[in-house]
Amino acid sequence: MGMIGCEEFLDQLVPWMDGERHPGARAHLRDCKTCRGVVEDLEAICETAHSFATAEADPPVRIWTAVRAQLEQEGLIRSPRRGWIDSITQGLEGIPRVLSRPALAAAYLAVLIAVAFALGRPTDTQVNDNSWIRSTRSSTLPLSAQLDTAEEAMVSSLGGLSTLASASLHENLAIVDNYIDLCEKGVREDPQNEVARDYLYEAYRQKADLLAQMNERGDDGR
Amino acid sequence: MARAKRTETGELPEAEAIRLAQQGDAAAFERLYQLHNRRVYSLCLRMVGNTAEAEDLTQEAFLQLFRKVSTFRGESAFSTWLHRLAVNVVLMKLRKKSGTESSLEQITEPDEDSGGPRRDFGAPDLRLSGSIDRVNLQRAVDELPPGYKAVFILHDVQGYEHNEIAEIMGCSIGNSKSQLHKARMRLRELLHEAVRAKAREARKAAGNASAGEG
Numbered sequence: 435m436g437m438i439g440c441e442e443f444l445d446q447l448v449p450w451m452d453g454e455r456h457p458g459a460r461a462h463l464r465d466c467k468t469c470r471g472v473v474e475d476l477e478a479i480c481e482t483a484h485s486f487a488t489a490e491a492d493p494p495v496r497i498w499t500a501v502r503a504q505l506e507q508e509g510l511i512r513s514p515r516r517g518w519i520d521s522i523t524q525g526l527e528g529i530p531r532v533l534s535r536p537a538l539a540a541a542y543l544a545v546l547i548a549v550a551f552a553l554g555r556p557t558d559t560q561v562n563d564n565s566w567i568r569s570t571r572s573s574t575l576p577l578s579a580q581l582d583t584a585e586e587a588m589v590s591s592l593g594g595l596s597t598l599a600s601a602s603l604h605e606n607l608a609i610v611d612n613y614i615d616l617c618e619k620g621v622r623e624d625p626q627n628e629v630a631r632d633y634l635y636e637a638y639r640q641k642a643d644l645l646a647q648m649n650e651r652g653d654d655g656r
Numbered sequence: 657m658a659r660a661k662r663t664e665t666g667e668l669p670e671a672e673a674i675r676l677a678q679q680g681d682a683a684a685f686e687r688l689y690q691l692h693n694r695r696v697y698s699l700c701l702r703m704v705g706n707t708a709e710a711e712d713l714t715q716e717a718f719l720q721l722f723r724k725v726s727t728f729r730g731e732s733a734f735s736t737w738l739h740r741l742a743v744n745v746v747l748m749k750l751r752k753k754s755g756t757e758s759s760l761e762q763i764t765e766p767d768e769d770s771g772g773p774r775r776d777f778g779a780p781d782l783r784l785s786g787s788i789d790r791v792n793l794q795r796a797v798d799e800l801p802p803g804y805k806a807v808f809i810l811h812d813v814q815g816y817e818h819n820e821i822a823e824i825m826g827c828s829i830g831n832s833k834s835q836l837h838k839a840r841m842r843l844r845e846l847l848h849e850a851v852r853a854k855a856r857e858a859r860k861a862a863g864n865a866s867a868g869e870g
Contacts, residue, residue: 487813501722
């Protein structure tokens with residue numbers, strides 16, 4: 435193919451941008467500043483667009499919580515509570531390594547209470563808000579107390595940590611405690627809201643996960 | 657039920673998660689969500705440019721997916737199938753927002769008078785290279801017609817091939833290529849306009865400053 439003009443080059447712009455470089459188009463581009471400008475612009479656009487992919491953010495956790503709640507409501511998923519029960523149980527698995535035997539037993543007792551609550555919580559929509567608050571509190575208070583015990587044990591057992599690691603631990607604990615406070619507030623404001631209660635359980639699970647992770651790091655560092 | 661096969665990291669492979677999700681397994685649903693939520697959320701976010709709306713659309717897309725997962729037969733890749741659902745959810749939303757009941761064909765084929773790229777090369781002395789960044793490109797993408805926008809995001813941001821986009825958008829491969837080209841050319845126009853507007857403002861500011869000095 436011989437030398438082509440700007441109009442013809444424009445017709446070949448789509449295959450050119452897909453990497454098909456015909457000799458005629460190549461020759462035209464070498465001599466035509468205007469068409470070279472178009473190609474350079476399109477390449478700059480593509481390059482910047484590719485960089486969007488590296489800046490992708492994770493969606494907030496609440497989307498999955500809401501999707502799961504809706505699927506449960508529609509009866510599309512079975513054993514709906516296993517997910518978070520497993521998560522809490524797994525999260526607490528790492529903690530006992532720094533706890534005494536009675537504390538270990540109590541930690542699992544707390545998990546059992548939470549599980550019993552999740553499986554047996556009232557479904558009657560006529561149940562009043564106070565009943566929901568009492569019910570939620572009766573299951574979460576022991577869990578919260580055991581997490582506090584685990585936290586104290588963890589903090590005292592990691593005395594050998596560097597100042598930086600210790601500051602990071604305290605900062606992360608403060609974040610997760612703040613999250614728990616927010617979730618508790620959400621449950622108090624709307625006690626029958628299943629999603630709000632799920633957030634609260636998720637917040638406790640996150641604290642259990644954090645303590646377990648710190649325990650593992652502590653073990654690794656020793 | 658047969659024991660679920662897992663990867664070396666203990667996670668369910670996608671095919672296994674699909675099979676279990678079709679039987680209503682909660683953990684399998686969660687696994688599928690984990691595998692794809694980032695890309696779907698990103699697509700929604702780029703399409704609507706608003707985090708709250710993107711969250712709602714991501715939620716809706718996954719709900720639709722899980723409601724229909726039992727009908728998935730593996731004729732196309734799962735991610736293609738999911739993206740087709742997500743794109744439809746977003747386009748439906750944009751259609752409702754604009755108050756028009758236009759067809760998918762119409763929003764992917766705007767006529768030349770209403771947003772299609774003009775067939776010109778622009779000022780030869782103006783170059784985007786160096787003046788284009790993520791912020792002004794996103795601003796220009798926000799101004800694209802929905803169909804152009806979807807094809808551009810799927811191809812140039814998310815890296816889908818034209819045959820996959822054709823499946824996602826329900827159009828031909830040629831149509832996908834043509835939409836992408838028009839989208840890029842329209843973006844170029846919008847970015848050139850932005851560069852010119854910025855230059856005008858700079859000249860105006862310089863003029864005001866020198867008048868103030870005089």
